[in-house]
Amino acid sequence: MTGLPRSEDIVRFHDDGLKAPLEQSGVWAAIEANHLHNSRLWEQEDLARRKQAPDAEIAGNKRAIDHHNQKRNDAIERIDEALLVSLEKISRKKDARLNSETAGAMIDRLSILALKIRAMRAQTERTDVDREHIESCRMKLGRLVEQRSDLAGCLDRLLEESARGESYFKVYRQFKMYNDPNLNPAVYNEARRSTRS
Numbered sequence: 487m488t489g490l491p492r493s494e495d496i497v498r499f500h501d502d503g504l505k506a507p508l509e510q511s512g513v514w515a516a517i518e519a520n521h522l523h524n525s526r527l528w529e530q531e532d533l534a535r536r537k538q539a540p541d542a543e544i545a546g547n548k549r550a551i552d553h554h555n556q557k558r559n560d561a562i563e564r565i566d567e568a569l570l571v572s573l574e575k576i577s578r579k580k581d582a583r584l585n586s587e588t589a590g591a592m593i594d595r596l597s598i599l600a601l602k603i604r605a606m607r608a609q610t611e612r613t614d615v616d617r618e619h620i621e622s623c624r625m626k627l628g629r630l631v632e633q634r635s636d637l638a639g640c641l642d643r644l645l646e647e648s649a650r651g652e653s654y655f656k657v658y659r660q661f662k663m664y665n666d667p668n669l670n671p672a673v674y675n676e677a678r679r680s681t682r683s
Contacts, residue, residue: 491514497638524594534548570655596634610624
């Protein structure tokens with residue numbers, strides 16, 4: 487897979503559930519990292535909502551959530567950087583439209599939708615719930631599939647228009663301040679207090 491990715495290839499990769507890692511560089515390595523961290527983030531979010539787990543386990547889940555969320559956002563930025571390298575020789579038209587959502591952010595949303603679709607499909611296959619639950623989940627599954635199809639079409643359009651110089655996007659840095667010990671006042675103030683005592 488070279489050049490600009492197509493949404494159908496991304497969706498297929500997401501649906502494979504990381505069973506066959508791409509082990510490539512560039513945009514596909516970043517897409518893989520993004521989906522990996524979204525998958526791990528999903529697992530930790532589920533675990534953090536347990537009611538009978540010890541507080542220490544929930545705190546561990548929260549720290550893992552912060553870690554994977556940071557890695558997920560780093561991967562979004564790498565996706566955009568790699569795509570923009572592929573587009574750097576394209577002459578942008580004078581009236582080119584700036585897209586407020588980046589291609590990387592759209593690919594991230596496709597990843598999350600793949601996880602939602604997988605989880606909702608599992609709900610439709612449960613045998614320990616009533617028919618109403620199954621039917622409700624089937625309806626939600628259909629809506630999620632539609633949303634993913636719509637988003638995939640929007641991603642393809644953005645990349646096609648960008649390749650023609652009609653649209654463009656930028657890398658938008660997330661600057662997750664809560665993960666930076668130099669920018670999170672709760673963390674740096676705690677460190678100051680511990681050095682004084």
